[in-house]
Amino acid sequence: MPIKFVIIFILLFSIAGCSSLKEDFTVSPDSFIVIGHRGASAYAPEHTIASYEMAAQLGADYIEIDLQMTKDGKLAAMHDQTVDRTTDRSGAVQSFTLEELQQLDAGSWFNREHPGYADPAYSRLKVPSLEDIFQHFGSSVNYYIETKSPDLYPGMEAELLRLLHEYGLIGSKKDNARVIIQSFSSKSLERIHREESDIPLIQLISYKEKAELTDHEIKKLQKYAAGIGPNYNMIDEEYVKKARENGLLVHPYTINKQNEMEEGVAWGITGAFTDFSDTLTEVISNHDQKE
Numbered sequence: 001m002p003i004k005f006v007i008i009f010i011l012l013f014s015i016a017g018c019s020s021l022k023e024d025f026t027v028s029p030d031s032f033i034v035i036g037h038r039g040a041s042a043y044a045p046e047h048t049i050a051s052y053e054m055a056a057q058l059g060a061d062y063i064e065i066d067l068q069m070t071k072d073g074k075l076a077a078m079h080d081q082t083v084d085r086t087t088d089r090s091g092a093v094q095s096f097t098l099e100e101l102q103q104l105d106a107g108s109w110f111n112r113e114h115p116g117y118a119d120p121a122y123s124r125l126k127v128p129s130l131e132d133i134f135q136h137f138g139s140s141v142n143y144y145i146e147t148k149s150p151d152l153y154p155g156m157e158a159e160l161l162r163l164l165h166e167y168g169l170i171g172s173k174k175d176n177a178r179v180i181i182q183s184f185s186s187k188s189l190e191r192i193h194r195e196e197s198d199i200p201l202i203q204l205i206s207y208k209e210k211a212e213l214t215d216h217e218i219k220k221l222q223k224y225a226a227g228i229g230p231n232y233n234m235i236d237e238e239y240v241k242k243a244r245e246n247g248l249l250v251h252p253y254t255i256n257k258q259n260e261m262e263e264g265v266a267w268g269i270t271g272a273f274t275d276f277s278d279t280l281t282e283v284i285s286n287h288d289q290k291e
């Protein structure tokens with residue numbers, strides 16, 4: 001075969017290989033994921049498009065989105081039930097329509113509280129709806145979405161699944177880890193699992209004391225969840241080992257110190273939420289080079 005055909009064949013084969021890797025992307029215990037907590041929230045106002053863009057640039061495999069619901073039933077990205085902390089107004093998210101919510105300044109608070117990272121442009125940032133985020137990023141990023149306060153917002157899960165379908169982000173067996181859904185509410189996750197059993201679900205857990213995982217809890221979790229998201233400061237190596245031996249992914253929140261990132265990785269966690277995606281990406285890269 002002439003050499004130029006051999007080169008073309010090799011090139012085509014490599015391109016096909018790359019694209020199938022992306023399409024077959026799955027959450028695997030063998031590959032660690034960096035989760036950009038509220039975007040790159042150490043460096044930019046949390047839950048804004050700017051914060052999510054920065055997280056992706058800093059190496060996050062997933063952008064993390066907390067969801068609340070507006071008066072007119074739209075899903076919006078915000079951590080708190082009220083707008084008080086992260087905008088220039090006060091009140092419950094559910095007392096605003098989406099249009100009203102998007103009049104608010106979602107960035108000036110950050111400039112005041114983090115002068116080292118302040119940017120005048122942040123004062124023009126808006127609260128994005130989930131649909132805004134999907135329109136902006138499409139399938140160029142992976143999404144790690146939390147149903148916050150689902151008891152307050154009937155229909156939240158149905159609206160989330162509707163949007164995920166509309167934007168073609170779920171439904172493909174090949175691409176089943178484009179979206180991960182997390183919640184502290186097992187009821188919310190079970191509702192999603194009944195509708196869409198292919199979406200990987202992470203049960204968030206907030207331990208008040210040293211974490212323990214009983215066999216009974218593991219059996220319950222295995223019915224609907226792909227893994228758990230415990231608070232990092234209450235877990236240890238034994239906890240991680242037990243979860244992983246039972247086939248559960250372990251994605252602790254929120255690890256911001258480099259020494260804790262290294263410790264968690266050595267214990268065998270399979271991903272972590274961080275405000276510093278750049279640091280965690282570097283920790284993983286150094287860890288991989290040593291292996």
Ligand code: G3P
Nearest residue numbers: 066146182204229253273
């Ligand atoms: O979702 C994981 C972690 O983000 C949970 O804590 O309060 O930041 O949503 P919170």
Ligand code: CA
Nearest residue numbers: 064065066146
């Ligand atoms: Ca969260």
